[in-house]
Amino acid sequence: MNPSSPTAQPLRRQFRNINVVTDLKGYRLPPAGIVSILHRVSGVLMFLxxxxxxxxxxxxxxxxxxxxxxxxxxxxxxxxxxxxxxxxVALALIWAYLHHFCAGLRHLWMDVSHEAVTKEFGRTSALVVLAISVVLTLALAGKLFGVY
Incomplete structure (x- = not known):
């Protein structure tokens, strides 16, 4: 197809795989990706x-x-x-459970509410999950180590 014709479609952006050695330093994983990876890590930790x-x-x-x-x-x-x-070790289990629970609720909410599946909701809800799981873990860490 002639690129100068009015019906020509613009060229699609080319994506490539990430090279661990050269590209990983500059790659920024979005909050939803971090929560997704931590959801898997917390599940494996609880299982092990x-x-x-x-x-x-x-x-x-x-x-x-x-x-x-x-x-x-x-x-x-x-x-x-x-x-x-x-x-x-018990604190790691507490974090794993809290994070897995909060991330699981986030996934259930996205499954039930199709309006919630937007890029902005994914970012915001991921940050909320991270914040809630860390705050609750710190509160329980204080109890576990005898702060209160």
């Missing part, structure tokens, strides 16, 4: 730490003696693991 979650639940509800042992493990540690490290 499922034995720890089950141990925490079982030990904390079995009896008063096991609950006292549960508290002692987080205060003093277990074996070679110090208590603060176990608290950090």
């Amino acid at each position: 730490l499922m034995p720890f979650i089950i141990w925490m639940f079982d030990t904390s509800v079995s009896s008063e003696i096991s609950y006292a042992r549960f508290q002692a493990v987080f205060a003093e540690g277990a074996g070679l693991l110090p208590g603060w490290l176990l608290k950090l």
